[in-house]
Amino acid sequence: MDFQTLPAIPSLSKLYRGQVAGLIRPGGKPPVSSAPATGYQVEDVCFDAESVARYCHLIGFRLRDAVPATYPYLLSFPLVMQVMSAKDFPFRAVGTVHISNLIEQHRALRIGDNLDIRVHADNLRPHRKGLAIDMVTSIDVAGSEAWRQTSTFLGVGASFADSSPAELRDRPQAQRLLPKAREEALMEIPVALLRWSFEQVREYAQVSGDKNPIHVSRAGAKAFGFPRPIAHGMYSHARMLASLEGRIPQEIRVLADFYAPLTVPATTALLSRDDGAGAWDLWLRPASDPQKLHVAARVEPMDLLGQGR
The missing domain is CATH 3.10.129.10 (Hotdog Thioesterase)
Structure with missing residues (x-):
């Protein structure tokens, strides 16, 4: 996997505008022949205390130094969209379905931590309604992984091309x-x-x-x-x-x-x-x-x- 380092977390609204614009262009994505090969990373990211507070108030979490285990999903989601917006991503981001999610938090993430965030796509595989793929997000603090998330997305109606490697086409279906x-x-x-x-x-x-x-x-x-x-x-x-x-x-x-x-x-x-x-x-x-x-x-x-x- 090749990782590109970005200077900052990208604009989610800009990425969405690009996706919506793609919907009105003629034609769709062709059958999938390969898995995405590029991930993205951003270093020295900090939580925005005001955003965390708004999130806690809306969800019902108590406001404290440690952020809720689900909050880093929000912080890192623009990088997920960056991967999904790449030309080699197998299906369009708008219209995909988030079907499962796994968070593994090895230590609490706190306001003031300096975070290194990395996102890539993995495990492209068949699903009874199309193709599924995992978006893997890891967050390191002081050189050690503190938080990891594997989000599985479904591209409804997506399919493998006849020329795609057997290693992809023959993988077990997503469960x-x-x-x-x-x-x-x-x-x-x-x-x-x-x-x-x-x-x-x-x-x-x-x-x-x-x-x-x-x-x-x-x-x-x-x-x-x-x-x-x-x-x-x-x-x-x-x-x-x-x-x-x-x-x-x-x-x-x-x-x-x-x-x-x-x-x-x-x-x-x-x-x-x-x-x-x-x-x-x-x-x-x-x-x-x-x-x-x-x-x-x-x-x-x-x-x-x-x-x-």
């Missing part, structure tokens, strides 16, 4: 991180109701910079097949994680699978289960439809790695 989540959610009783409005989603878009039309525009959502705007997956995921504040350590592993989109306005039921060994399972489903699932997540201390579920 969920938590395959039994739907059945497990049916056995739990809700512990809280979470309400979602279009105004909340727009505020999250302002804080995160992620102004994808499916989130902030009713017309944009309909253009991509949604009846109403949908909440960002990482917004719903973060609100679920905030429900465990004070009950989980700083060094954690957080797995999440995104199921049905959460169209707003909506009222959802939050379900949770303590496994007795320091780990938690969480589910978010419509309050009026227990058969449906929006998000499934598992939070576990890093020292549980290797011990299985």
Whole structure:
């Protein structure tokens, strides 16, 4: 993997404008023949305390020196978009679906830390609805990895070209991180109701910079097949994680699978289960439809790695 060093984190709004402009040009991306070969990195990045405070207030985290484990996703997402905007990325960023997310936090990230951020694409593979790819983000502090995220995105309808290497075409299909989540959610009783409005989603878009039309525009959502705007997956995921504040350590592993989109306005039921060994399972489903699932997540201390579920 070849990494290019950028002088600063790129403008997310500029990258989105480029993606939207690409949608109105004739033709689409051809079948995929190879995996992306270039990543991007930025050194000596610092958290913006005001942005962190706005995020904590919106999500429901307490404001403190250590930033929430989900916040670095916002900071690094422009680099993800930079990778997705490259010519060798297999499908367009606008319209892709975030289907799963894994965060591994080895130590708390704090206001004032100097961060080195690196993002690259990995593990391009088949999916029953197209192609899936992992966007891998690592954040180092003082030369050691403190935080890593693997975000899996789906390019609906994307396909491999006949000329693509067999090593790519024959990879196992993408699978969920938590395959039994739907059945497990049916056995739990809700512990809280979470309400979602279009105004909340727009505020999250302002804080995160992620102004994808499916989130902030009713017309944009309909253009991509949604009846109403949908909440960002990482917004719903973060609100679920905030429900465990004070009950989980700083060094954690957080797995999440995104199921049905959460169209707003909506009222959802939050379900949770303590496994007795320091780990938690969480589910978010419509309050009026227990058969449906929006998000499934598992939070576990890093020292549980290797011990299985």
